Amino acid sequence: MLDAPMLSGDRFRLGTFSTNCSSGMTVTKAPERWVNSWENNLKLAHMLDEAGIDFMLPIARWIGYGGETDFHGGVLETMTWAAGLLASTKNLTVFATIHTAANHPVVVAKQIATIDQIGGGRAGLNIVAGWNKPEYEALGLTLPDDHETRYGYAQEWFDLVRKLWESKEHFDWDGQYFKAKNVKGDPWPVHGGVPIINAAGSPQGREFATDNANFLFTPAIDLERSKAEIVELKEQAQAKGRAVNVLTFAHVVCRPTEAEAQAAVDYFVHQNQDTDAVENLVRLQFAHAHSFPHDLLAQIKHLMAQGHGGYPLIGTPQQVADGIIRLHETGFAGTTLSFFDYAEEFPYFRDTVLPLLREAGIR
Ligand SMILES: Cc1cc2nc3c(=O)[nH]c(=O)nc-3n(C[C@H](O)[C@H](O)[C@H](O)COP(=O)(O)O)c2cc1C
Helix, strand or coil: CCCCHHHCCCCCEEEEECCCECCCCCCECCCCCCCCCHHHHHHHHHHHHHHCCCEEECCCCCCCCCCCCCCCCCECCHHHHHHHHHHHCCCCEEEEEEEHHHCCHHHHHHHHHHHHHHCCCCEEEEEECCCCHHHHHHCCCCCCCCHHHHHHHHHHHHHHHHHHHHCCCCEEEECCCCEEEEECCCCCCCCCCCCEEECCCCHHHHHHHHHHCCEEECCCCCHHHHHHHHHHHHHHHHCCCCCCEEEEEEEEEECCCHHHHHHHHHHHHHHCECHHHHHHHHHHHHHHCCCCCHHHHHHHHHHHHHHCCCEEEEECHHHHHHHHHHHHHHCCCEEEEECCCHHHHHHHHHHHHHHHHHHCCCC
16 A cells, blocks of 8 residues: 555545536536636635645546536646645645546656655546546547446556556557557656546446545445445455545535525525536436436436535534534545535634544544
8 A cells, every 4th residue: 555645544534526627516607606716726725734634636627518607617727736736735635637538648647746746745646537428529539438448448548657657667568559668657656656536437437446546436325325335346346455445525515504504505506506507417427427326317416506416415514524424434435525615615614514523533
């Protein structure tokens, strides 16, 4: 196991998700929605770093989902975003999210090694094997219809990245998808590698994740299902002599009273929903990916608008803490958090919910 901060200790991991994207995780027209400026990201990162939050995870997105707001139409590129944040923080792990088909592995190996040096060993890599067809078309790429090809390509891509991180000598690569002559990875990541995340949902993707990732990211829609899913994934990894932890993502609306939290949901999600963008988001997820259970569509549409499908943590600080404790009891190793406005709302979460999690012994 690598000696990276994200991989040591057994606290319930907390991070943020999608702060690099316009509107964050909520598909809303409300003018108070998240503004993904560098200034806001930096301000938030400083607060997270000081509060002992573990990581920040960005979304890599090349075209938005349309609608009036063009949800996720504005996106800070994740490798350069991570470099800037790693240079400006002390303890946070910062992930870059990389589409295998759009980024050459020799380039990515060096970029990650470089940002890992910038952060003194705090970089991470989220590998996306591809699912969003219009986005592939925007880049002039062809998304293979079958998951075998997508993940076969991703496997060779990551094998080459890993070899560049592990080998101290020049080598040649003669694979099915990549050829490389006389390459070497210098510089290398500080710990010899970095924490790897993958968010596969399909059986082929889960093979990839249990073969390669430290963390598999999966939605928490029905915690009973999640419980069984986590056991199965851990067993699948164990059978290969590996350990994989499972993370999820959650959307926080924390207010002094439950009524205030519900009023905020009503304002952002019901009164001001960007319904066209939600339709597009759900249609694309269901057409090309297997991350969300297809039989829970109605429930998922509401959750998609509210927090991009994230587990709802809505209510008073105690209710939000109880929800996080439930995720822990389900077997998740951690969760990301999103907020309508991260920088505005994180301080209240920090001051009221984090102490309850410490009291409960999970932080
Ligand atoms: C937590 C999480 C993070 C994700 N991040 C990205 C991302 O940044 N960019 C992207 O194109 N897709 C992202 N996805 C989508 C997944 O990569 C996609 O759903 C997955 O590839 C589908 O799994 P499958 O290929 O096994 O069907 C994310 C999904 C989840 C659940």
